[in-house]
Amino acid sequence: MSESFSGGCQCGAVRFRVEGPVNHASICNCRMCQKAFGNLMAPFASFKAPVEWTRGRPTLFRSSQAVQRGFCNKCGTPLTYQVGEGNPALAIGAFDRVNDIVPTIEFARENRHPVLDNLDGLIPEDLGSTDEERNMLAILRSFQHPDRDTDNWQPQG
C-alpha cells in the first residue's frame, strides 16, 4: 500500500490529502513563481493520485491564461499550481511531513535569485539569542494548525 500525505495552510481552514508516491518534486525560479510565493523560488510536489480536499478549498487566482494558483483566503498560504483542469501540484512547505518531500529538480535556473548559489553559506542566527527574543518565545502562542489532521479545528487569528 502506498503512503498518503496530508497538509494544509497555516490557519487550518484548507486541508488536503493525497496518496503517494510523489511523482515529481521541484523548485522553480521563474519570476511568476517568485512573486506568487513572495519568495526566492517556489517548491512544488505533484502526484498521480487525485488531490482530496479534506477541509475547505483553495481560492484560485488565474496567473496566466493557462494556469491557476490556489491559496487560502483566510491566511494566504500558497497551496497549488494547476494547468487547465489537471490535478494540482502542491506547495511543498504546506505538507505536514515536509521533510519527506525532497525536491529533485530545478526549473528556470536562468532566473535564479543570486543568493540561491550561497544559501548554505548564510550566517546562522539562533532564535532566542537575545533577552528580548527569549521573552517573546516564553509567551508565544502559535495559532498555526498542527502538522497533522484534526477532527475539529477552528481557525484562529
Next chain:
Amino acid sequence: MSQNELTGGCQCGAVRFRAESLGRPSICHCRMCQKAFGSFFGPLVTGHGVVWTRGQPKLFRSSNLANRGFCADCGTPLTYQADGHELELAIGALDHPELAAPTIQVNPADRLPYFEGLANLPMQQRSAEREPFYAAVVSYQHPDHDTTRSGDSA
C-alpha cells in the same frame, strides 16, 4: 540605488508598496515561516518607511505576537510584523528581489534536511514538447514596476 526601485507588490497587482529603504535581509527556517510561505523558509527584509500605494494586505494573526499580511485576491505572502517591531517584507514580492540578498539564516534548528542541496539540483531542460505551452502563455502577473490606476495613492 534609486529609492524609486524599492517597490513591490503581489502577483495580481491589487496590493502595491514602496519602501524608503531596506534593512537586514534574512531567511527564516522556522516551521511557521515554512507553512505561511508554503516553502522551505521565509525570506524577509526589514522595510523602513513602507507606504501602501495600492490596496492593503489582509492580515492573519499567526500567533499572539505577530501578524502576517497577504493579498486577499491572489494570495501572495507580503509581510510579517511582530508587535512593536518594524514591518518585514517578503523578498520575492519586491519588484527587484535581487536588491535584498539575504545575509543571515534565522532559526537554523528548523532547517529542512535537504536545504543544503537546494543549489545543486539537476536542472530541468526545456523540452521541445513543452515549447508550445511556454510560447502560448499570456501572463496576468502585474509587471515589476509601478503602474497607474485611478484611486492609487501617490
